Amino acid sequence: MGDYLTTILAALVTFVIGCVIGVFYRKNIAEKKIGTAEELANQILDEANRTAENSKKEAILEAKDEIHKLRIEQEKESKERRSEIQRLEKRVIQKEESIDKKSEALDKKDEKLEKGLKKLADKEKEYEALFQKQAEELERIAELSKDEAKEIILNDVRKDTIHESAMIIKEVEAKTKEESEKKAREIISTAIQRYAADHVAESTVTVISLPNEEMKGRIIGREGRNIRAFETLTGIDLIIDDTPEAVVLSGFDPIRREVARLALEKLIVDGRIHPSRIEEMIKKAESEVEATIKEAGEDACDETGIFGIHPELVKLLGRLKYRTSYGQNVLKHTIEVSILSGMIAADLGADVKVAKRGGLLHDLGKAIDHEMEGPHVELGVMMAKKYKESKEVIHCIEAHHGDVETETIEALIVQAADAISAARPGARRESLENYIRRLQNLEEIANSFEGIEKSFAIQAGRELRIMVKPEDVSEDQMVLTARDIAKRIEEELEYPGNIKVNVIRETRAIDYAK
Known part of the structure; x- marks a missing residue:
C-alpha cells in the first residue's frame, strides 16, 4: 500500500514537472513567434510608408499638371470673353451714336412743329376774328340774332322732317297694310272656311x-x-x-x-x-x-x-x-x-x-x-x-x-x-256694362291727345272716328296722331278683332254774296 502511494505521488510529481517544462517551452516558442511577427509588421509598415510617400509625390505632380492645364484654359477663355466684351462695347457705342443722331433730328422736327402750331394758332385767331366779324355783319344785314336765325332754320327743318316722316309712314304703312292684310285675309279666311264649329252657350x-x-x-x-x-x-x-x-x-x-x-x-x-x-x-x-x-x-x-x-x-x-x-x-x-x-x-x-x-x-x-x-x-x-x-x-x-x-x-x-x-260673330256674348265701358275708354284715349275736338266710338267699338282742330293739327301731323292713338289703344285696352282709328281734319270757308 505504501509502495502504491509512493508510485502515485512520483507519477504526479513527474506529471507536474512535465507540465511546467511544457509551459516554459511553449512560452519561449511564442515569444520567438511574436518577435518575428513584430519584425514583419515593421517591415510592412516601412514598405507602406515608402509606397504612400511615392503615391503622394505622384498625386502632387498630377495635381500640379492639372492646375497648369486649367490655368491655361482659364486664360484662354478670359481672352475670348474680353474680346467679345470689346466687340459688344463697340456695338453699344455705335448704337448710342445713332440714337444721338436721331434725337438731334427729332429735336429739330419738334422745333419745326412748334413753329407750325404757333402759325396755325395765329391763323385760327385770324379766322375766328373774321368769322365773328362776318356773323356780326350778317346779323346787321338780316336784322336777326344768331339764336333767332338758328331757331328759324330749326323750325324749317322740323317742318320738313315732320312732312317727310309722315309721307314715309303713309307710304310704308299703306304698302305694308295692303300686303299684310291681303295675306292675313287669305290665311284666316282659309282656316275659318276649313273649320267652322258650332257655338254652345250656357249659363250658371x-x-x-x-x-x-x-x-x-x-x-x-x-x-x-x-x-x-x-x-x-x-x-x-x-x-x-x-x-x-x-x-x-x-x-x-x-x-x-x-x-x-x-x-x-x-x-x-x-x-x-x-x-x-x-x-x-x-x-x-x-x-x-x-x-x-x-x-x-x-x-x-x-x-x-x-x-x-x-x-x-x-x-x-x-x-x-x-x-x-x-x-x-x-x-x-x-x-x-x-x-x-x-x-x-x-x-x-x-x-x-x-x-x-x-x-x-x-x-x-x-x-x-x-x-x-x-x-x-x-x-x-x-x-x-x-x-x-x-x-x-x-x-x-x-x-x-x-x-x-x-x-x-x-x-x-x-x-x-x-x-x-x-x-267670330256669335261666338261670345258680352255684357252691356263691359261694352259701354270699352266705348268710353276708346273716346277717353282719343280725347287725351292735343288738338282733338271730338271723338266717337262707332260700329260697336270697331271704329274710332276723331275730329281734329285744323288750326292745331296739320295734315302731316294727322298721320302721326292716328298712329299714336292706335298704339295707345293697343297698350291699354283688350278687345276682339281690330279697331279702325279714323282721324278727320276739315277746313271750311264760308262767305255770303250780298
Missing part, C-alpha cells in the same frame, strides 16, 4: 223638367230634409218656385251642377227620394261625370290629332266641357283654336305640332280656376310645367293673352287663333 243655371207638380213635394221632403241633403252633398242651390213642372239648379261650378243634374234626373226617374238614396245617386252621378270628363278629353285629343299628353292633362281638358267663357264652351273653343293654329302654322311654315298642342292647352287653367286662386294663364302654365310639357308649348300658354312678350311664331299663331275663335 240648369232647368230640370218634372213629370208632375207632386214631384216638387217629394224633392223637398218632410220638413225639407231631402232638399237640404241634396244641396249639402252637391254644393248646388235647388230652386223650387211657381214655375210649372220645373225646378232650377243654380251654381257657378259647372261640374258640380252637372253632377246635381244627373243625380236629380235619376232620382226623378227612380221615384224613391230620401237622404240615403240621394247620396247613392250623387255618387253614381259623380262616377258618370268623371267618365264623361275623361272621354271628352280623349275625344278632344283625337279630334285635333294630338297624342302623348299626360292623362291628368287629358282629364283637365275634359273638365273644360262644362266650362264656359262669355257663353262660349271652352272645350270647343280650345279644339277650334288648336285646329286653326295648325292650319295657320302650316301656311306660314311654322311647327304645326307645337302650334296645335299650344292651342289645345292654352286655356287649361280655366279647368281649375274655380278651385285655385290666380288667373287662368298662370294656372295653365303651372299645370303644364308640372306634367312636363315642352318649353315651346308652355310659352304658347303664357303668351296667348299678351301677359309676356311672344318669342316664337307658334305663340303668335296661338294668340291670333284665340282671337279669331273669340271674335
Whole structure:
C-alpha cells in the first residue's frame, strides 16, 4: 500500500514537472513567434510608408499638371470673353451714336412743329376774328340774332322732317297694310272656311223638367230634409218656385251642377227620394261625370290629332266641357283654336305640332280656376310645367293673352287663333256694362291727345272716328296722331278683332254774296 502511494505521488510529481517544462517551452516558442511577427509588421509598415510617400509625390505632380492645364484654359477663355466684351462695347457705342443722331433730328422736327402750331394758332385767331366779324355783319344785314336765325332754320327743318316722316309712314304703312292684310285675309279666311264649329252657350243655371207638380213635394221632403241633403252633398242651390213642372239648379261650378243634374234626373226617374238614396245617386252621378270628363278629353285629343299628353292633362281638358267663357264652351273653343293654329302654322311654315298642342292647352287653367286662386294663364302654365310639357308649348300658354312678350311664331299663331275663335260673330256674348265701358275708354284715349275736338266710338267699338282742330293739327301731323292713338289703344285696352282709328281734319270757308 505504501509502495502504491509512493508510485502515485512520483507519477504526479513527474506529471507536474512535465507540465511546467511544457509551459516554459511553449512560452519561449511564442515569444520567438511574436518577435518575428513584430519584425514583419515593421517591415510592412516601412514598405507602406515608402509606397504612400511615392503615391503622394505622384498625386502632387498630377495635381500640379492639372492646375497648369486649367490655368491655361482659364486664360484662354478670359481672352475670348474680353474680346467679345470689346466687340459688344463697340456695338453699344455705335448704337448710342445713332440714337444721338436721331434725337438731334427729332429735336429739330419738334422745333419745326412748334413753329407750325404757333402759325396755325395765329391763323385760327385770324379766322375766328373774321368769322365773328362776318356773323356780326350778317346779323346787321338780316336784322336777326344768331339764336333767332338758328331757331328759324330749326323750325324749317322740323317742318320738313315732320312732312317727310309722315309721307314715309303713309307710304310704308299703306304698302305694308295692303300686303299684310291681303295675306292675313287669305290665311284666316282659309282656316275659318276649313273649320267652322258650332257655338254652345250656357249659363250658371240648369232647368230640370218634372213629370208632375207632386214631384216638387217629394224633392223637398218632410220638413225639407231631402232638399237640404241634396244641396249639402252637391254644393248646388235647388230652386223650387211657381214655375210649372220645373225646378232650377243654380251654381257657378259647372261640374258640380252637372253632377246635381244627373243625380236629380235619376232620382226623378227612380221615384224613391230620401237622404240615403240621394247620396247613392250623387255618387253614381259623380262616377258618370268623371267618365264623361275623361272621354271628352280623349275625344278632344283625337279630334285635333294630338297624342302623348299626360292623362291628368287629358282629364283637365275634359273638365273644360262644362266650362264656359262669355257663353262660349271652352272645350270647343280650345279644339277650334288648336285646329286653326295648325292650319295657320302650316301656311306660314311654322311647327304645326307645337302650334296645335299650344292651342289645345292654352286655356287649361280655366279647368281649375274655380278651385285655385290666380288667373287662368298662370294656372295653365303651372299645370303644364308640372306634367312636363315642352318649353315651346308652355310659352304658347303664357303668351296667348299678351301677359309676356311672344318669342316664337307658334305663340303668335296661338294668340291670333284665340282671337279669331273669340271674335267670330256669335261666338261670345258680352255684357252691356263691359261694352259701354270699352266705348268710353276708346273716346277717353282719343280725347287725351292735343288738338282733338271730338271723338266717337262707332260700329260697336270697331271704329274710332276723331275730329281734329285744323288750326292745331296739320295734315302731316294727322298721320302721326292716328298712329299714336292706335298704339295707345293697343297698350291699354283688350278687345276682339281690330279697331279702325279714323282721324278727320276739315277746313271750311264760308262767305255770303250780298
